[in-house]
Amino acid sequence: MTCLGEIVSEGDVIVAARGGHGGSGNKRFATPTNRTPWLAEAGLPGELKELVLELRMKIDVGMIGMPNAGKSQLLQKISKARPEVAGYPFTTTEPAPGVVTREWKSFVIAELPGILPGANQGNSLGRSFLRHLWRAKVIVHLLDGSVEDPSATITGVNTEVAAFESSFLQKPQVIVVNKIDLPAVRARIPVLRRRLARYGVSMHFISAETGEGVEELVEQILQLLEETPPEPNPLPPPAVVRLLRQSRSAEPQVVRDGLVFVVLSPKAERMVRLADLRRFQARLQLRQMLTRLGIAKALEEAGVQPGDTVRIGVVEMKWE
Ligand SMILES: Nc1nc2c(ncn2[C@@H]2O[C@H](COP(=O)(O)OP(=O)(O)OP(=O)(O)O)[C@@H](O)[C@H]2O)c(=O)[nH]1
Ligand SMILES: [Mg+2]
Structure with a gap:
């Protein structure tokens, strides 16, 4: 078991588990031609850790x-x-x-x-x-x-x-x-x-x-x-919080899983997670987004036809 650090004085902070990048809300996707964006980007999961807290008395x-x-x-x-x-x-x-x-x-x-x-x-x-x-x-x-x-x-x-x-x-x-x-x-x-x-x-x-x-x-x-000199403070220097940012330049990939076309794109996976794809506008905006990300092109190159099933992350949809 490694010791993450020690909280000795009031106000000491230890980053025990980093939160995921928050993702961009609907507003971020608004443009002059798209005033009601139906899409939003889901946040990335944060770190999950099991911690054991130990109470040490502050005694001389x-x-x-x-x-x-x-x-x-x-x-x-x-x-x-x-x-x-x-x-x-x-x-x-x-x-x-x-x-x-x-x-x-x-x-x-x-x-x-x-x-x-x-x-x-x-x-x-x-x-x-x-x-x-x-x-x-x-x-x-x-x-x-x-x-x-x-x-x-x-x-x-x-x-x-x-x-x-x-x-x-x-x-x-x-x-x-x-x-x-x-x-x-x-x-x-x-x-x-x-x-x-x-x-x-x-x-x-x-x-x-x-x-x-x-x-x-x-x-x-x-x-x-x-x-006796005071105990050195065993608190490690404040950790630099690094946010997990996806690389925007990553080329989307399409692979086949039987009859299903599977899109491998972290960006697209985050976009579909929050989208309500029962709404026509949301589907339309997603399609525009997939085109912009080069995913539509990659799917067509992989041979997708209208009516085929496309899987992006946890979501499956019919290609229209
Ligand atoms: N004669 C004598 N008896 C003492 C002295 N100090 C403690 N005692 C006796 O020793 C016994 C144990 O004393 P405690 O102070 O309870 O001992 P402790 O070290 O705290 O014991 P634990 O908490 O059980 O580990 C008691 O019966 C006390 O009365 C002392 O200076 N002289
Ligand atoms: Mg005692």
Whole structure:
């Protein structure tokens, strides 16, 4: 599937399917001697396409992590968002955005549903929501400090992210160990600090519940957002709309299909489509048009006789 483009700002336009050339109306065929033209030119069909639209949240920061890490708790602490906090996995099933405001600065952060490392595609609730990371400039990776080895889950979660889109790992990532209010977790901080150092990213130790370390984290996010250049706009340059114009010089062709004389002329095919050939005037004007286009001559050369059937596009008529 190719991406046609992305609508990022109000007013962005993408030409997804081009319309056909409109065709000329009756008025266009009026002449001093033919004041009531009965003929009109049908439009050409436009492009037909099946499109898949993907909604991507416009966020500055994406928060990822294993289920139960405390993402909702942290979001509650730093913003006015109120996602449900509960001691079981997959409490959050939809991305939950919140606005964080500090003095005159603010950013939008969204909790993405928990990611289970190694989960097969489709099984992992979180994976389908990773598309929202497209617009995020910074990723906050939250670890549950109370699990057996919090650092061991980092690679697993990041592998899931990379499997969705490898470029997401180029975004600056902040590793955050949560739940340091628990004595067992606090005691592990020095060990974790050493283990996490090899990831070469900024790390924070916080308690989303008590708020310890949270302000420093917000400060760091604000700083990273300032340092990170804006995402390049992936919108392709506006497509040049090319109208399908038929070549007027194309020689009309007549071929035989059994007893039927088939006219091959895009121009004539468009003229007959809208004509009401039950009307004598319309038939007369069509005949004049066919003469002008050289079609009458081509038909006669092919041996057409009055009373023979002539087919032009979707219309069949008796040659008069
Ligand atoms: N002790 C302690 N518990 C916490 C802390 N943060 C969250 N919790 C608890 O951890 C559990 C999960 O918290 P949530 O915020 O719902 O976790 P989540 O990452 O949003 O989980 P899902 O939405 O299910 O992926 C809840 O029982 C919270 O009370 C913390 O800083 N300290
Ligand atoms: Mg949650």
